[in-house]
Amino acid sequence: MKATAIANANIALIKYWGKRDKDLILPYNSSISMTCDGLWSKTTVEFGNYDEDTIIINDEELKKDEKDVLGHLHRIKKMAGITKNTKVVSESNFPVAAGLASSASGLAALTLAATSAAGLKLNEKELSMLSRQGSGSASRSIHGGFVEWLKGAEDDGSDSYAKQLADKKYWPDFRMIACIVSEAKKATSSRAGMAQTVSTSPYYDGWLKSIDKDLQHMRKGIHNKDFTLVGSTAEHNALKMHATMMTTKPAIIYWALATIEIMHAVMYWREQGLESYFTMDAGPQVKILCLEKDVSKITKNLSELGGVKKTIICKPGDGAQLTKEHLF
């Protein structure tokens, strides 16, 4: 009745932005990501004779009003017919809720650990679908390497899950440099941000109409290991997502000064022949896409910018896995 799982965060190259079903977490568009070996969450779940369900994330007990994680735990307990209370301890090696996909790694690790502790034997497709219901992007963290979350068409979500496009060994010199510019918790959650976008942005229609082309370019770019196509498509797609947010009422502007600083720097380096691209999620952090040969030059350049507090260099990583090293 106890299991521990480790899952990597994933950073979307083509973003998930907007839900067609808020309860089942079904997206309006498919998305593609890279699972990052450097950004992990580790979660131990035990069902036992506890007085109540307790969830501790990074040494802090989850408040009862933070329903998402608790709701997901209850979903799994219900599936497995478990009535005992639960102790969950989770830790991540990066700031939570600051636009570094902590919910993806956290909910994927929780899903795998909890179903395993409960004795459920789920395959990867089932794990992905179940993780999706905890946090949409968690569906992608079940797999390693490059991953596509299929939006699906069914109302019950049975065809909305992630599949692997290529494993972590496929493109070993692909790198993503996560630039931490702020460790503050963001003012608007991804969930609230995307709901506001769908209901108020005059550009959300343009987002949906142009997303298939982005997805095609990204699949082709990954298939051909065409770094220019992957990078330019990812950057364009990220700018499109942020552009939809800026046009909501009220506007959501996740960018900090350092976000713009890094964006301009990346564009300038590219003009100078140092090929790199940026992407940002629902937060101020910038993730730079590059190839291994340019990492040292780019990190040196980054160290000269004022706003970069920390960099984490990621390569394509593993999908969610069970581990014997329990957290309690």
Next chain:
Amino acid sequence: MKATAIANANIALIKYWGKRDKDLILPYNSSISMTCDGLWSKTTVEFGNYDEDTIIINDEELKKDEKDVLGHLHRIKKMAGITKNTKVVSESNFPVAAGLASSASGLAALTLAATSAAGLKLNEKELSMLSRQGSGSASRSIHGGFVEWLKGAEDDGSDSYAKQLADKKYWPDFRMIACIVSEAKKATSSRAGMAQTVSTSPYYDGWLKSIDKDLQHMRKGIHNKDFTLVGSTAEHNALKMHATMMTTKPAIIYWALATIEIMHAVMYWREQGLESYFTMDAGPQVKILCLEKDVSKITKNLSELGGVKKTIICKPGDGAQLTKEHLF
């Protein structure tokens, strides 16, 4: 054969973005602006026995490859049947081509001075239409106060001109604080930026579909002197314009670090009850909309931000006028 005109720049509250006819400068959408008393261009035109056409802007002779101003001068000479060469001297009290609408004031002043020197008697509608062909936004600088440039529907541009919504005395406590964050000439001209937007942004369609609502809100806001409606509509519209640019291929990102710094500051002040809104044109400068009673508090707050080099406080200003004070 010599005349001098002074014209104020105007800052759009609802932006002009995208041309349906590049030669006649006919826009896809109507726009609304405030003519700013603090940002002027003064231009003296003389037709005489000069060896060639010479145009001096802010003490610098215009290069022969900068066709816009010269082309406009030739248009007016042709209209008036003038064959003599021309000397033009123009000066502005603010940085040229950095997103402070220098082409609007410059081309409006040139149009009025040149037609006057040529002995043409044009009414304001004709002056606006003619100025429009030099630079679209110049059509609005012919008038003072709050101005709408009607997009028109005719192919020949005969119904595309600016009209005054309210004169400069109508809303005397309305203010616009132009925050200069960079005096560098921008990398992408407005003209190139909007052409690239129309041809490559997946959001340009959403811009056009949502513009009528913005125009309605702005007309209503000005009519009712509803500062909240004017400000929030202007801010939303500016963000929409910048959002279209970010999604072009390649992306156009006019914002500097200080641009974002001021945007966040304005949003924060508003949360604290200090009502103000921002708007940005095709450049990094931010223009803050506020009421006179809050100017001193806002300028004090601005002085505490790192990136603001200079502020210029504008109230609704006059339209283009002839003056006896020649520049040579």
